[in-house]
Amino acid sequence: MWDNIMVLVAAPVFSVQLVLDGLFIGATFALAAYGLALVWGVMNVKNLAQGDFVIAGGYIAWWLGKQGIHPLWGLPAAIIIMFAFGWFIYVTIIRRVIDKDLFTSLLATFGLAIVMAQGLNLMFGPEVQTAESDFAIRSMWDNNLTIAEIKVLAFVLCGILAVMVVLFMKRSRMGQAIRATAQDARAARVMGIDTDKVYAFTYSLNAAICGAAGAMISMIWVIQPFYGISHSIRSFVIVTAAGFGNLPGVIMAGLGLGVVENLGGFVFGAEFQQAIVVGLLLVVLVWRQIQQRKLRQVVS
Amino acid sequence: MNSNFSLKIHLPLLVFGLAAPFVFPGLQYQIATLWVMVLFALTWDVMGGQMGYNSLGNIFFFGVGMYASAVIQIAQFADVGAFTAARGAIVVEYTDAQYYQGLVLGILASGFVAAATAFALGWTVFGLRGPYFAIGTLGMALAAGELMGTWEWVGGGGGIGMPVFPGSAQAKGLTFYFLTFAAAILTFVTLQWVYKTRFGLAINAIRDDEEKAEAMGIHTLRYKSVAWAISAFFLGISGALFGNIVGFVEPLEVAFPTVTFGIFMVAMTLLGGKGTLWGPVLGAILFHVIKEATWTYFLGWQWVALGMLIIINVVFFQQGIMGWLMEKYPEKFGIIVEDKGGSK
Numbered sequence: 001m002w003d004n005i006m007v008l009v010a011a012p013v014f015s016v017q018l019v020l021d022g023l024f025i026g027a028t029f030a031l032a033a034y035g036l037a038l039v040w041g042v043m044n045v046k047n048l049a050q051g052d053f054v055i056a057g058g059y060i061a062w063w064l065g066k067q068g069i070h071p072l073w074g075l076p077a078a079i080i081i082m083f084a085f086g087w088f089i090y091v092t093i094i095r096r097v098i099d100k101d102l103f104t105s106l107l108a109t110f111g112l113a114i115v116m117a118q119g120l121n122l123m124f125g126p127e128v129q130t131a132e133s134d135f136a137i138r139s140m141w142d143n144n145l146t147i148a149e150i151k152v153l154a155f156v157l158c159g160i161l162a163v164m165v166v167l168f169m170k171r172s173r174m175g176q177a178i179r180a181t182a183q184d185a186r187a188a189r190v191m192g193i194d195t196d197k198v199y200a201f202t203y204s205l206n207a208a209i210c211g212a213a214g215a216m217i218s219m220i221w222v223i224q225p226f227y228g229i230s231h232s233i234r235s236f237v238i239v240t241a242a243g244f245g246n247l248p249g250v251i252m253a254g255l256g257l258g259v260v261e262n263l264g265g266f267v268f269g270a271e272f273q274q275a276i277v278v279g280l281l282l283v284v285l286v287w288r289q290i291q292q293r294k295l296r297q298v299v300s
Numbered sequence: 301m302n303s304n305f306s307l308k309i310h311l312p313l314l315v316f317g318l319a320a321p322f323v324f325p326g327l328q329y330q331i332a333t334l335w336v337m338v339l340f341a342l343t344w345d346v347m348g349g350q351m352g353y354n355s356l357g358n359i360f361f362f363g364v365g366m367y368a369s370a371v372i373q374i375a376q377f378a379d380v381g382a383f384t385a386a387r388g389a390i391v392v393e394y395t396d397a398q399y400y401q402g403l404v405l406g407i408l409a410s411g412f413v414a415a416a417t418a419f420a421l422g423w424t425v426f427g428l429r430g431p432y433f434a435i436g437t438l439g440m441a442l443a444a445g446e447l448m449g450t451w452e453w454v455g456g457g458g459g460i461g462m463p464v465f466p467g468s469a470q471a472k473g474l475t476f477y478f479l480t481f482a483a484a485i486l487t488f489v490t491l492q493w494v495y496k497t498r499f500g501l502a503i504n505a506i507r508d509d510e511e512k513a514e515a516m517g518i519h520t521l522r523y524k525s526v527a528w529a530i531s532a533f534f535l536g537i538s539g540a541l542f543g544n545i546v547g548f549v550e551p552l553e554v555a556f557p558t559v560t561f562g563i564f565m566v567a568m569t570l571l572g573g574k575g576t577l578w579g580p581v582l583g584a585i586l587f588h589v590i591k592e593a594t595w596t597y598f599l600g601w602q603w604v605a606l607g608m609l610i611i612i613n614v615v616f617f618q619q620g621i622m623g624w625l626m627e628k629y630p631e632k633f634g635i636i637v638e639d640k641g642g643s644k
Binding site for chain 1: 354356424427428430431432434435436438439440442443446447449450559563566570600601603604606607608609610611614615616618
């Protein structure tokens with residue numbers, strides 16, 4: 001571990017590389033986490049299948065790539081297919097758990113996560129896959145710093161998607177309805193908003209966002225049927241750290257998580273990468289708890 | 301419970317448990333696993349059903365107990381680091397007495413180590429409520445498996461070979477069969493007793509309204525930690541037994557099987573009906589029998605089926621079998637409730 005830290009100190013360019021890679025992957029984490037924040041904030045559903053939506057989106061892009069279609073086309077394909085899939089899941093499962101107690105939605109989506117992971121495993125096999133995008137890899141500073149163009153492109157696309165979602169939420173009729181429902185579902189119903197449709201749309205939008213993030217991840221990183229759970233935990237880490245209504249917070253936390261995970265994975269060894277994510281989750285949860293304890297003392 | 305009920309349910313189960321390894325020698329391992337499953341469901345229900353804290357990572361204590369017993373059984377007569385580094389190349393010759401001494405110590409210690417871990421963790425984890433608790437514990441169990449895989453002293457990802465049982469395979473099977481059966485009975489009897497005491501009332505009060513319970517003067521954190529420690533104690537023991545049955549301790553598949561056993565215990569309890577004493581037992585038996593009967597014919601679809609079962613169970617049948625029975629025949633359960641004070 002100390003050796004690895006010394007490497008970073010001796011070769012600062014290498015740590016720049018790690019940070020950059022972390023930022024690129026962190027952007028996709030932030031995107032998926034924003035979807036979770038949406039679903040959590042608007043309909044109070046803790047979607048543990050979040051990561052599996054991501055992986056499913058990734059497999060759509062990868063499968064298209066295997067058919068000879070460029071995996072970038074997987075991005076719109078994943079958005080459309082996952083939107084439809086999200087709607088289907090809402091109608092069959094989520095609608096029935098939405099007004100039950102907190103644990104119900106968590107467990108139902110966990111069951112969904114198991115079904116999805118196994119379904120993907122049966123369809124595509126358990127191997128670790130990457131969608132080949134055939135973009136150039138640029139090197140800088142005597143080949144010490146390499147940047148794959150696809151990563152930059154994915155980063156930009158993540159930004160564009162985020163802006164589109166924000167504009168949609170601010171400007172469109174449906175976006176306004178979603179925000180109204182989030183504020184007070186009953187009042188929204190009284191005002192003539194069809195909250196059931198709003199919920200369905202929110203959940204589908206979340207699935208579509210996840211699908212987009214997954215398509216990106218399949219091109220710049222790796223996907224595997226059972227990686228879903230760690231993506232879910234990442235989303236929970238980010239949302240818990242940032243809160244739901246806080247888009248800048250989600251972006252910062254997402255990018256930060258990517259960087260910390262990448263640096264930590266190098267310093268402690270790659271086998272610790274998942275442990276780092278989970279460790280961060282526990283740290284964030286305990287930290288929130290300390291905050292709340294302070295709050296409680298103030299009230300009393 | 302009146303004596304009539306006890307005769308109808310307890311006695312047949314006891315007779316079945318005692319006679320099973322002799323009547324169905326081929327199914328001995330499966331039935332031993334069944335008792336472990338019953339224990340799993342019962343211990344999960346302490347938290348999930350009776351106290352309203354739904355943990356998705358209780359399997360953590362199973363693994364802790366398994367590793368604790370493995371280390372203790374080996375460390376008595378060999379250096380653990382050297383033993384695991386040699387990957388079984390060092391064969392430690394135990395005498396019978398040494399083996400049993402190690403086994404008994406290992407089983408007992410695993411229970412206490414797991415309980416102590418739960419108690420210590422409780423101080424940090426119990427500030428989390430609802431979904432945060434579930435996800436926090438899930439993360440804990442996932443991380444434990446990963447971290448154990450990197451700890452070379454206990455064998456890392458390669459695992460530890462447990463000391464070999466002195467005697468025939470048949471004797472080993474019978475010994476551990478009865479140990480698991482005894483552990484399940486011990487768990488059941490202890491929980492039955494616990495639920496009748498003030499402690500049981502207190503954790504039920506926490507489930508119903510934690511703030512109010514605290515306002516009534518119940519030291520909720522202490523009760524929660526103790527409840528978790530009770531559940532962890534038995535899970536630790538089951539871990540020690542299971543480790544010895546399998547004969548090999550490995551972090552991801554055997555010791556911390558979060559997505560298999562860790563989820564089974566939740567699914568079984570929900571199936572049987574959470575928050576009841578018999579619900580988890582019923583759910584575990586039903587689930588295990590169905591699983592063992594159908595698992596081999598599904599070929600990869602079994603996990604899809606499991607996930608579907610959880611979804612359907614949660615969405616359409618949340619009260620479970622016992623809860624459904626209670627709704628359908630309240631007078632039967634109502635009579636039992638009245639009898640509690642009087643005839644017993």
